[in-house]
Amino acid sequence: MRAKLAVSVSRGVAAISRATGRGDGSVIGGRIGLAIDPGLLARLATGRQIALVSGTNGKTTTTRLSAAAIGVLGTVATNSFGANLPNGHAAALAQAGDTPYAVLEVDEHYLPHAWSATRPMVVAMLNLTRDQLDRAKEVAMLAKLWRDTVRGRPVHVVANADDPMVVWAASAAQEVTWVAAGQRWHDDSAVCPECGSAIARVIGETGDATDWRCTGCALARPQPQWWLDGDSVVDPAGERHDVKLRLPGRVNRANAAMALAVAEHFGVRACDALPRLAEITSVAGRYAMVERDGKAIRLLLAKNPAGWLEAFDMADHTPTLLSINARDPDGLDTSWLYDVDFSSLRGRRVLITGDRAYDLGVRLTVNGVAFTHVPSFGAALTALPDGRMEVIANYTAFQQIRAELNRVQ
Numbered sequence: 001m002r003a004k005l006a007v008s009v010s011r012g013v014a015a016i017s018r019a020t021g022r023g024d025g026s027v028i029g030g031r032i033g034l035a036i037d038p039g040l041l042a043r044l045a046t047g048r049q050i051a052l053v054s055g056t057n058g059k060t061t062t063t064r065l066s067a068a069a070i071g072v073l074g075t076v077a078t079n080s081f082g083a084n085l086p087n088g089h090a091a092a093l094a095q096a097g098d099t100p101y102a103v104l105e106v107d108e109h110y111l112p113h114a115w116s117a118t119r120p121m122v123v124a125m126l127n128l129t130r131d132q133l134d135r136a137k138e139v140a141m142l143a144k145l146w147r148d149t150v151r152g153r154p155v156h157v158v159a160n161a162d163d164p165m166v167v168w169a170a171s172a173a174q175e176v177t178w179v180a181a182g183q184r185w186h187d188d189s190a191v192c193p194e195c196g197s198a199i200a201r202v203i204g205e206t207g208d209a210t211d212w213r214c215t216g217c218a219l220a221r222p223q224p225q226w227w228l229d230g231d232s233v234v235d236p237a238g239e240r241h242d243v244k245l246r247l248p249g250r251v252n253r254a255n256a257a258m259a260l261a262v263a264e265h266f267g268v269r270a271c272d273a274l275p276r277l278a279e280i281t282s283v284a285g286r287y288a289m290v291e292r293d294g295k296a297i298r299l300l301l302a303k304n305p306a307g308w309l310e311a312f313d314m315a316d317h318t319p320t321l322l323s324i325n326a327r328d329p330d331g332l333d334t335s336w337l338y339d340v341d342f343s344s345l346r347g348r349r350v351l352i353t354g355d356r357a358y359d360l361g362v363r364l365t366v367n368g369v370a371f372t373h374v375p376s377f378g379a380a381l382t383a384l385p386d387g388r389m390e391v392i393a394n395y396t397a398f399q400q401i402r403a404e405l406n407r408v409q
Contacts, residue, residue, distance in 0.1 A: 030083070030091030041086055044093035045102070045118035048077070051262050052114050054106040054146075055126025055160075057307045059084065061247065062126060062255040063105040064283045069263035069273035070101050077102040081284050085110055086117070101266065108142055112149045122265050123150060123173075124158045124258055126181065128165040129188040129306040130339075132331030139165055139188045147172045158261045161224045164189040164199050164212060168219060177236075179261050180227035181254040182208040184313070185306035187339065194219050226261045233257045233270070241270045246281045248298075249314035285402045287314075292405060294386035299405075301398045303330070305339040311392045312344045318388040320345065321380045322371075323354040323397035330395050334359045342367040351380045354397045377401045 033040050051070070053063045060082045067078040077096030079088045084105040093102060106114040108128065115123065125146060128139050137145070146169035150157055159170035161178040165188070170176050183189070192199055197216025204210040213220035225236040232240045233256065241260075243253050256277050260270045282288035290297045302311040326334050334356050342364055350371040352360050357373055364371050374380045377391075377400070393401055 030087035033090050033094055034086060041090045041117040044090060048100060048102050049266060050102045050104065050118050050120040051122040051124065052104050052106045052120045053124040054108050054111050056108060056129045056131050058126050058251065058255050059105045061252060061283045062124065062258050063103055064280060065256055065259035065277050066262045067103040068276040068280060069259050069268055070103060070266050071276060072268050072272050073101060073266060075099045079105055086113060089114065111146055115149050120155055122156050122158060122262050124262050125166045125170050126160055126258060127163045127183060129185055129304060131304040133333040133336055134331050140193050143169045143193050156265050158258060161222050165193055167222060168193045177261050178222045178224040179258050180224040181258055184208055185309055192217060192219050226257050228253055228257055233260060235270050241274055244278050246278065247287050249310065251310045290405050293381050295381060295389045297389045297391055299398065299402060300390065300392045302392050303394050305336055308340045315390040315392065316388060317348055318390055319349040319384050320390040320392065321351045321353065322360060323393035323401065324357060324360045325355040325394060325397045327396045337363040342369050345369045351383065353377060353380060377404050
């Protein structure tokens with residue numbers, strides 16, 4: 001009875017939140033539901049086949065792609081707006097009702113809690129890099145947390161073969177499917193988590209490591225069962241599948257490969273899943289192309305050095321607005337800006353805004369990137385000529401700009 005009451009109240013509160021424009025209800029509904037029944041998440045997870053998706057970057061997109069792929073089988077419960085803590089998980093399952101499948105994005109720090117509460121069939125491990133320096137764990141500590149979570153547990157792991165930290169963590173699992181999902185950011189896995197020796201890499205033309213190994217122990221890149229070959233993904237049977245996405249960049253083709261590997265464990269063939277993936281045009285506002293005031297604006301989210309590197313790869317050579325805040329959801333320490341190489345922005349028109357725009361301006365100056373400071377997103381629209389425009393922002397700055405665009409609609 002308590003669980004039924006919790007679900008009912010959770011749905012009602014979420015509906016009120018959406019109706020009043022306060023949010024999508026994906027946090028407040030779950031928070032109240034769990035307050036009524038602390039065991040609500042475990043009860044809602046019972047009887048479902050569940051996949052958990054975690055990593056520092058790309059987890060919202062990979063969750064969306066995985067849910068779309070598994071959707072071939074039927075309705076899938078998922079936290080599609082990125083509410084990746086227990087409140088969001090409970091709200092997503094409560095809102096979905098009695099569905100046989102669920103794909104849940106999980107904050108990398110909460111993977112042990114999510115595993116204990118949901119007993120997933122599959123866990124997808126994407127990558128581990130530094131994030132929110134003022135409060136996040138060191139990468140090696142997160143890798144150990146993940147390793148301890150899956151060690152000896154009855155769960156199938158889908159893991160990125162190109163990230164040494166992920167490989168070390170996933171290797172403790174009983175069953176692993178390896179995916180060559182790439183890793184262009186190498187600074188957070190320069191040394192082996194097992195023995196502390198240097199990681200040696202062979203770097204390809206795209207900046208991804210085509211091979212890696214520890215120079216002091218046996219840890220090395222495993223042979224992937226899934227990998228990208230140009231615009232195609234190759235499955236464990238060696239069959240090639242064209243990946244036609246409406247989401248930009250190589251990183252999203254890699255996210256699609258992870259999603260296909262997750263869906264395969266649910267019994268979904270790649271050829272059946274790929275048309276579903278091709279229908280996705282944006283993920284929680286990311287990658288969306290919006291027409292406003294004569295501008296074709298694309299929104300890209302970048303929260304940490306690895307994310308900014310991938311955003312630069314996705315962005316076209318057009319006028320670009322960069323926006324940086326340092327509020328609680330972003331992390332308060334902006335010193336990570338000095339880990340980002342902004343030199344690829346040279347030669348294009350760059351505008352900057354946000355609470356910490358001047359921090360960003362100093363960093364761009366060091367990299368020799370000319371820029372103009374504007375007080376707001378609206379001022380950037382006024383300053384730029386009609387045509388294409390890229391917007392790259394960290395979390396709260398992204399949400400501000402997205403809300404501004406929604407208000408004008």
